[in-house]
Amino acid sequence: MTEAIAQEPVRAALVSVDFGKSDATASLEELKLLARSAGALPVVIVSARRASPDAQLFIGSGKADELAALIVAHEVELVLFDHVLSPAQQRNLERVLKVSVIDRTSLILDIFAQRAKTHEGKIQVELAQLNHLATRLVRGWTHLERQKGGIGLRGPGETQLETDRRLIGDRVKQLKLRLDKLTRQRATQRRQRQRNAAYKVSIVGYTNAGKSTLFNALAHAQSYAADQLFATLDTTSRRLYLEGAGQIVLSDTVGFIRELPHQLVEAFKATLEETAEADLLLHVVDASSPARLEQIEQVNLVLAEIGADRIPQILVYNKIDREGLSPAVAYDDCATIRRVALSAKSGLGLDRLRDALTLAASQRLPAEIATAAGPSERELRF
Ligand SMILES: Nc1nc2c(ncn2[C@@H]2O[C@H](COP(=O)(O)OP(=O)(O)OP(=O)(O)O)[C@@H](O)[C@H]2O)c(=O)[nH]1
Ligand SMILES: [Mg+2]
Numbered sequence: 001m002t003e004a005i006a007q008e009p010v011r012a013a014l015v016s017v018d019f020g021k022s023d024a025t026a027s028l029e030e031l032k033l034l035a036r037s038a039g040a041l042p043v044v045i046v047s048a049r050r051a052s053p054d055a056q057l058f059i060g061s062g063k064a065d066e067l068a069a070l071i072v073a074h075e076v077e078l079v080l081f082d083h084v085l086s087p088a089q090q091r092n093l094e095r096v097l098k099v100s101v102i103d104r105t106s107l108i109l110d111i112f113a114q115r116a117k118t119h120e121g122k123i124q125v126e127l128a129q130l131n132h133l134a135t136r137l138v139r140g141w142t143h144l145e146r147q148k149g150g151i152g153l154r155g156p157g158e159t160q161l162e163t164d165r166r167l168i169g170d171r172v173k174q175l176k177l178r179l180d181k182l183t184r185q186r187a188t189q190r191r192q193r194q195r196n197a198a199y200k201v202s203i204v205g206y207t208n209a210g211k212s213t214l215f216n217a218l219a220h221a222q223s224y225a226a227d228q229l230f231a232t233l234d235t236t237s238r239r240l241y242l243e244g245a246g247q248i249v250l251s252d253t254v255g256f257i258r259e260l261p262h263q264l265v266e267a268f269k270a271t272l273e274e275t276a277e278a279d280l281l282l283h284v285v286d287a288s289s290p291a292r293l294e295q296i297e298q299v300n301l302v303l304a305e306i307g308a309d310r311i312p313q314i315l316v317y318n319k320i321d322r323e324g325l326s327p328a329v330a331y332d333d334c335a336t337i338r339r340v341a342l343s344a345k346s347g348l349g350l351d352r353l354r355d356a357l358t359l360a361a362s363q364r365l366p367a368e369i370a371t372a373a374g375p376s377e378r379e380l381r382f
Pocket of ligand 2: 211212213224225231232253
């Protein structure tokens, strides 16, 4: 008989190197959240400063020895790096540290894999994982290079490396076909909706900013909101009726993060296309986060990558209850509402966002003034 046993979190060491460029502290805080979201318990934190990564070990050998000792002392089972590691660095580190080493890309992919619920979401995550894996299958993986007696799968003289590449290639092809089909279905549904000519509003923003909470508050819906990174993976849409503007379609979307693995953006293109076709973006910002300005820029970068940077935005400064701030609205020179400060959780200021939405939907804001909410807007002024 099998019994459900509550899984113990994996004891993890977090490693962050400050290269003096971006904000290493904010990034480390984020790595802690990522680790917890993946089901790991951070028990050791190692920070280092370097001018550039070490080619062999990413961190220096002195730091690696220090880390190895901490791993033994604190019974660490897994090491998480706040960086992208080359396959060789990962391998060398595992040899020295004698536990699994995971880089930031793999960690994010792993969280996505745990969260994916719909058929399409699962395919997209698997594609991203396989593409990431394929880059790791390089010569020098001697255990894969070794010729083994060809049982079944392999052709004559084929090395394990070639077999692995071929199997991954086959699977990628298969997944792409399925994804193509789903993308076409999605396009049909979209055309259907276009015929109905509803005004489309997509909620976008950094992960954990409060997008799903806002979606639920506006749509009286039950989208999964949680204090986890990437709680939402699949786009959820609801029709809602706004007094004075009629029907609009509101969508909750996957959150963005700095250095979002490119494989993921690629694999989630179909889902993100919905965002690219919205008439208006509600860009949700966690106003209580010290890293909010950088997060706004990161979100705008991803929006540009998916071709959604020309869509008008309303910046929604969320979680004002945490800061004890009052709800507020800021207008641009054309008397159009550009920013709203509110609390999606308490509902404070939500009425003003509804008004802004009604106004935008009835005016059908043109894209030309979208730049007014661009990344150059660095300060929060109300
Ligand atoms: N104090 C406060 N907390 C909030 C507010 N809005 C959201 N939260 C909390 O922030 C956390 C993240 O909220 P979500 O709505 O899941 O955020 P999300 O942007 O959808 O996150 P992902 O789907 O993971 O990208 C949850 O614990 C919410 O309860 C708010 O206005 N005030
Ligand atoms: Mg969400």
